[in-house]
Amino acid sequence: MRINTLTFSPTGTSRKIAQAILAGISLPEGIITDVTHVEACDVLFAEDELLLVSVPVYGGHVAPLALKRMERIKGNGTPAIAVVVYGNRHYEKALTELFDFLNSHGFNVIGAGTFIGEHSYSTPQTPIAPGRPNSEDLAFAKNFGSRIRAKVLNATHPTSVDVTNIEQPQQDADVMLRFKQTVAGWMNEGKSMPKCPTTDMALCTECGICAKLCPTGAISPSSPSSTDANKCIKCCACIKGCYQGARQMNTPFAQLITANFSVQKENKILL
């Protein structure tokens, strides 16, 4: 049996989790598909292979571009592991969406995980799960991988899981309600939000790394200060990847999330 991986990971945390799980699974590696910058091509995985999918949560859903770019991946009753990575607020509908996507594409979901990654909006001033996944998270992910290995090697047809049975993260209901009410209030009053990151030209050296890291080609390689807001998905890869710290996006969400979701959540798995 070989293990194939599928990731979308603009700021690298979903990829780190996938790599740690992969180390624990420790089976021969098959196709590694990273759809962060390109769409997956037509692939049909066989019944005796395994697919690990790790994607980030955006607004409580699977990052929409990830689903779009994975559309041409198909299975033939292929066992799959569904992993969503979120920035310590909540993943809400994301895991069920990934589960439904995999089932409708011919996969048999035999394991699932919800993992924490540093929030894309995290900055030194507004830290949100900074440094996660940390070494403990990665050890947990690797152990999850070992348990997947045992499951697939001990059964000819590994049993599917129902992802609604996964343990929910501990979350104070009042805090979540306050957060949602604040966001609803912002939407009602038409609060202005940044549409994409900006560049501080006093710091920018025009090295072009931001344009290379952008999953949607929203940043012009010849003129990195100009970002196409219609293409930008606010993934923050350009901000985190800028050596000069020249890119920023002052979204009010960063402060709101820092204020309400500082209690660190735990990774959860289901097998």
Ligand SMILES: Cc1cc2nc3c(=O)[nH]c(=O)nc-3n(C[C@H](O)[C@H](O)[C@H](O)COP(=O)(O)O)c2cc1C
């Ligand atoms: C546009 C956007 C929306 C996000 N929405 C959520 C969310 O609803 N809940 C949450 O906990 N984290 C949210 N995050 C944080 C990401 O899920 C988190 O940082 C994840 O680790 C990013 O994955 P990556 O490093 O693979 O890009 C959001 C991030 C972005 C860019």
